[in-house]
Amino acid sequence: MREVVVVGGGPVGLAAAVHARRAGLSVLVREPRQGPVDKACGEGLMPGALSELADLGVHPHGRDLAGIRYVASTGTGVTARFAAGPGRGVRRTVLHDALAARADEVGVEVDARPVATVDDAGDHVLVDGEPARYVIAADGLHSTVRRLVGLEGPAPSRRRFGQRCHVRQAPWTDVVEVHWSPRAEAYVTPVDDDLVGVAVLGEAGSRFEDLLDDFPVLRERLTGPRTRVMGAGPLRQRARARSVGRVLLVGDAAGYVDALTGEGIALGLAQARVAVDLVALGDVRGYDRAARRMGLRHELLTHALLHATARPSVRRGLVPAARRLPWLFSSAVNQLARPVGRPA
Ligand SMILES: Cc1cc2nc3c(=O)[nH]c(=O)nc-3n(C[C@H](O)[C@H](O)[C@H](O)COP(=O)(O)OP(=O)(O)OC[C@H]3O[C@@H](n4cnc5c(N)ncnc54)[C@H](O)[C@@H]3O)c2cc1C
Numbered sequence: 001m002r003e004v005v006v007v008g009g010g011p012v013g014l015a016a017a018v019h020a021r022r023a024g025l026s027v028l029v030r031e032p033r034q035g036p037v038d039k040a041c042g043e044g045l046m047p048g049a050l051s052e053l054a055d056l057g058v059h060p061h062g063r064d065l066a067g068i069r070y071v072a073s074t075g076t077g078v079t080a081r082f083a084a085g086p087g088r089g090v091r092r093t094v095l096h097d098a099l100a101a102r103a104d105e106v107g108v109e110v111d112a113r114p115v116a117t118v119d120d121a122g123d124h125v126l127v128d129g130e131p132a133r134y135v136i137a138a139d140g141l142h143s144t145v146r147r148l149v150g151l152e153g154p155a156p157s158r159r160r161f162g163q164r165c166h167v168r169q170a171p172w173t174d175v176v177e178v179h180w181s182p183r184a185e186a187y188v189t190p191v192d193d194d195l196v197g198v199a200v201l202g203e204a205g206s207r208f209e210d211l212l213d214d215f216p217v218l219r220e221r222l223t224g225p226r227t228r229v230m231g232a233g234p235l236r237q238r239a240r241a242r243s244v245g246r247v248l249l250v251g252d253a254a255g256y257v258d259a260l261t262g263e264g265i266a267l268g269l270a271q272a273r274v275a276v277d278l279v280a281l282g283d284v285r286g287y288d289r290a291a292r293r294m295g296l297r298h299e300l301l302t303h304a305l306l307h308a309t310a311r312p313s314v315r316r317g318l319v320p321a322a323r324r325l326p327w328l329f330s331s332a333v334n335q336l337a338r339p340v341g342r343p344a
Pocket of ligand 1: 011140141161
């Protein structure tokens, strides 16, 4: 019997699989999509995500990011530099290739069938009828496993969506720019020497092009040809708990608040590491608590910012306020940027 089946071969699932192999466990990844897998994402790897990847021996190509800049509709802004070293803008396809190559190198097997059933069998789990000692579910925002094992939380009342495209032109900045309008935010992430990612977050029912009209200063900057738009959402997903029995949820499958603060990959990679540590010990009872604790800092800050910025008046005043209190802005950015689940 396999020790671990990882459901989902996104960044978090592949990271879990590499950790598992390095801990000497037999592991199978179930991922139906053929690589390199793309996804709607802001593609900003926070410094914490980069250090998790480096620990795995994964060094994806991209553009270094020195910090985060909030920009008002007038074009004025405020920048917070990362204190813990740079982050990196990395195309999802590049990240997938780098993790998949590392997984292959350490002997991870991949099976292209999607998982349809997960059943608790006491001292093991049946995944589509095949036994495994543990299941690590990294099957994303709309996790099938979360639903199958009864961990799906209540549907969110507020429904925000993300849409993203790329613009082929040289980046003009070495930070992630977050442009604010009364109803949406636009995230600009340099991901290569001739490629800039633009992700827009807003309420349901808005087209990418219409939302982009909210940002005339940014629109003027975008001079190159654009790729097609990809979307994702609703962003808010709840899990009643992060584990039950021998099934552990990691990454977006474990619940997601919003892409507003851009730490999803860092948090997911840290959860993958901790999940495998506990699986290797043969006692996963502490996982739910550990995963909850790891996500708390991000959850609180993201919820607070989301709640505050639900009002257009606050959104209009946000950048001027951050300019008046740059130390506070910098402190919040660095709380989110620092490594997850490791000593400060
Ligand atoms: C617009 C937007 C902007 C974002 N910006 C950032 C950012 O700048 N920085 C950041 O860190 N995070 C960002 N995020 C969040 C980030 O994209 C996610 O946190 C991250 O992708 C989570 O990785 P994952 O591996 O958990 O899930 P995913 O990347 O979604 O991977 C899940 C995988 O599971 C597979 N799968 C699904 N169902 C099954 C099944 N039944 N059986 C087998 N496999 C299955 C899918 O094919 C997929 O490959 C953003 C998100 C959005 C929507």
